[in-house]
Amino acid sequence: MKSNSLILGGLLSALVVIAALVSFLWVPFDITQLSIPDKLQTPNEVHWLGTDHFGRDILSMIMIGARTSLAVAILAVGIGFFIGVPLGLAAATKKNSLLDETIMRTNDLIFAFPSLVIAILITALFGAGAMNAIIAIGIFNIPVFARVSRGAALSLWQKEFILAARVSGKSDLRISAEHIFPNIANLLIVQGTIQFSLGILAEAGLSYVGLGTQPPVPSWGRMLADAQTMVSFAPHLAIIPGSAIIVTVLGLNLMGDGLRDLLDPRVRRSRE
Amino acid sequence: MFQSKKIIAAGAFALFAGAGLSLSAQSDITVAMQLEPPHLDPTSAAAGAIDSVLYSNVFEGLTRFASDGSIIAGLAESWDISSDGTVYTFKLRSGVNFHDGSSMDANDVKFSLDRARAEDSTNAQKALFSGITDVAVVDNTTVKVSLDKPNGSFLFNMAWGDAVIVAPESIEGIKNNPVGTGAFTFKNWVQGDRIELSRNPNYWGAKPALENVTFKFISDPTAAFAAVMAQDVDVFTGFPAPENLPQFEADPRFQVLEGSTEGETILSTNNKMPPLDNVKVRKAIAHAIDRQAIIDGAMFGYGTPIGTHFAPHNPDYVDLTGNSNYDPELSKKLLAEAGLSGGFTTTLKLPPPSYARRGGEIIASQLRAVGIETEISNLEWAQWLEQVFRGKDYGLTIVSHTEPMDIGIYARPDYYFQYDNPEFQSLMTELNGTTDPAKRSSMLKKAQRIISDDYVNGYLFELAFTTVANAKVRGLWKNAPTQATDLTGVSWAD
Numbered sequence: 001m002k003s004n005s006l007i008l009g010g011l012l013s014a015l016v017v018i019a020a021l022v023s024f025l026w027v028p029f030d031i032t033q034l035s036i037p038d039k040l041q042t043p044n045e046v047h048w049l050g051t052d053h054f055g056r057d058i059l060s061m062i063m064i065g066a067r068t069s070l071a072v073a074i075l076a077v078g079i080g081f082f083i084g085v086p087l088g089l090a091a092a093t094k095k096n097s098l099l100d101e102t103i104m105r106t107n108d109l110i111f112a113f114p115s116l117v118i119a120i121l122i123t124a125l126f127g128a129g130a131m132n133a134i135i136a137i138g139i140f141n142i143p144v145f146a147r148v149s150r151g152a153a154l155s156l157w158q159k160e161f162i163l164a165a166r167v168s169g170k171s172d173l174r175i176s177a178e179h180i181f182p183n184i185a186n187l188l189i190v191q192g193t194i195q196f197s198l199g200i201l202a203e204a205g206l207s208y209v210g211l212g213t214q215p216p217v218p219s220w221g222r223m224l225a226d227a228q229t230m231v232s233f234a235p236h237l238a239i240i241p242g243s244a245i246i247v248t249v250l251g252l253n254l255m256g257d258g259l260r261d262l263l264d265p266r267v268r269r270s271r272e
Numbered sequence: 273m274f275q276s277k278k279i280i281a282a283g284a285f286a287l288f289a290g291a292g293l294s295l296s297a298q299s300d301i302t303v304a305m306q307l308e309p310p311h312l313d314p315t316s317a318a319a320g321a322i323d324s325v326l327y328s329n330v331f332e333g334l335t336r337f338a339s340d341g342s343i344i345a346g347l348a349e350s351w352d353i354s355s356d357g358t359v360y361t362f363k364l365r366s367g368v369n370f371h372d373g374s375s376m377d378a379n380d381v382k383f384s385l386d387r388a389r390a391e392d393s394t395n396a397q398k399a400l401f402s403g404i405t406d407v408a409v410v411d412n413t414t415v416k417v418s419l420d421k422p423n424g425s426f427l428f429n430m431a432w433g434d435a436v437i438v439a440p441e442s443i444e445g446i447k448n449n450p451v452g453t454g455a456f457t458f459k460n461w462v463q464g465d466r467i468e469l470s471r472n473p474n475y476w477g478a479k480p481a482l483e484n485v486t487f488k489f490i491s492d493p494t495a496a497f498a499a500v501m502a503q504d505v506d507v508f509t510g511f512p513a514p515e516n517l518p519q520f521e522a523d524p525r526f527q528v529l530e531g532s533t534e535g536e537t538i539l540s541t542n543n544k545m546p547p548l549d550n551v552k553v554r555k556a557i558a559h560a561i562d563r564q565a566i567i568d569g570a571m572f573g574y575g576t577p578i579g580t581h582f583a584p585h586n587p588d589y590v591d592l593t594g595n596s597n598y599d600p601e602l603s604k605k606l607l608a609e610a611g612l613s614g615g616f617t618t619t620l621k622l623p624p625p626s627y628a629r630r631g632g633e634i635i636a637s638q639l640r641a642v643g644i645e646t647e648i649s650n651l652e653w654a655q656w657l658e659q660v661f662r663g664k665d666y667g668l669t670i671v672s673h674t675e676p677m678d679i680g681i682y683a684r685p686d687y688y689f690q691y692d693n694p695e696f697q698s699l700m701t702e703l704n705g706t707t708d709p710a711k712r713s714s715m716l717k718k719a720q721r722i723i724s725d726d727y728v729n730g731y732l733f734e735l736a737f738t739t740v741a742n743a744k745v746r747g748l749w750k751n752a753p754t755q756a757t758d759l760t761g762v763s764w765a766d
Binding site: 033039127228232233 | 493494497513515516518519565568569630632633634636637638640641648649650
């Protein structure tokens, strides 16, 4: 049961990752070369997924688009992870201290805003582009990771082995790094997988409204936006990038669920 | 039993609804367009959307554009031109009233022209009035306009939306409550949604067939498609998604009008920004562009290739497309001659219309093929006006210049593409002072050649004007000789 979703999710995610990695070495067609006479072909033996309104090969666009999506999501989740986790761990060292309150209330503040709206605001203010999209999505990953790591760390601080470490004279910093972090890593991996799929959705959303990755770099969200007026006579233009987004997000979510079942001690115990 | 009652009731309701619909359909119309006017004063802004709603419907000038682009009498019923060509005596129609009831007379004409040409005037086309030295009221219905020198296009100038006649009594509130002399009066403006007009019962001319007119603003092409398909709107002028037109053509509920516009769609080039200040580089760009690919790819075949800044349907048009034929090898050679064999990078800033966004991607790909990299940024109109049009902070941009006969903008060195050629400027000055049609024609042809030979901008195509309408609507303008949606002659077929 638990392994099913992990395996299916892992397979779907691996498919996307492989497509992205292969695109560095090889794509069926050069997508910087537009070929107007070949436009709007439905899937056929030359263009396996057809061509778009500029005659570009959609399979190639999807492959390079996977690269864009993954890169943006990895960097954005990375920002959230590498800033959020230390903040959460620091807050957990002294519960209800000024530091804790400052960090967590700031988190609440960021959390209170609808993330996509603020991401739109950031990219509108500082200019549309992949870099600003990464920063905008990254900022909203910080409180997520901070909360998860603080919550998990707080309960650990009560444990005997932490007390033992403390008695042996280790500083808060060392305890957090050597004992707390390894013990919450599995939770963070699960959270990271879910944030990753949200990051991909956010990138697609920003690109859809024109604030994410700029042309000519392909992006699934922009492919959807471009397809919008053509859905009625060339539905494959929307169905294909839409499916790519679904496959990726579904895969990551299934994988996240599967990983949680596998790694989360509470779930594991209740099952046993 | 119960069920059949319900069906009868539903049928009766449908009958009433149907009857109501057909009754109102005979005299009401909903016209959609993409852009909403920023305000409602055609005499103080360049925004074409103002004229699209108000020209000829609410405001009228001394002369006016007919649907074929010719100039016909408007509020002036006739005019005399002095033998030296410098004094125009306009005889105004009598009994014309503004919508607020005040009469339209010679004083209003003097007020309007003096206001437009004043030092502090905010008129977007002040050049139209620059030759006027004096406007004198002879009597209630006669106005004498003196020019500093003969001006062959003066009557044409007076037909522009920027030269409509306004009244001093209502000028204060014109931006929100336009008061003109036209066949329709302004009723209501729900900002962000619609403008409503209703028939002017005291109109001096032929009464329009329509009673109530609603202009709706739908900027999103997908929403535009849906609104027309669902018949929420009766007419969509300047339909923004050419890819959807074949579907409307195939649907008997609709008619598609494909006409010409005055919209020269060009790859505007910042002539002061290195390396684009080098004519060889601009020539290289021109030869790198495959116009047909842009027309097919961005406009789905709607559009006519141009080789200069002039409307192809104009009798004086010279076909100069051969001057900048698609020849990427020549482009590379020219770039090498300009010392840029390694190519260069410039910006390509694109406003929202699909001709710009899609055309931009195609041009970027074509330029990349000869070694020119472009950094594309997609801008909203406000940003575009700020950065490109006013700030001149750009390398390349794509925009359609929809004003009629606007080759004169190349004589303005401070215009956003910053083309400064004294020979062209003196030619334009000379042209403005010439009334002889044959001489004007040869000058216009020469002007087209100069800007084509200087490769000021990349000349792409003449925008097609596509209107989708309910198949029963009659009398719409097919072409767009100026930005206007003249509804005075529009009616519903029975």
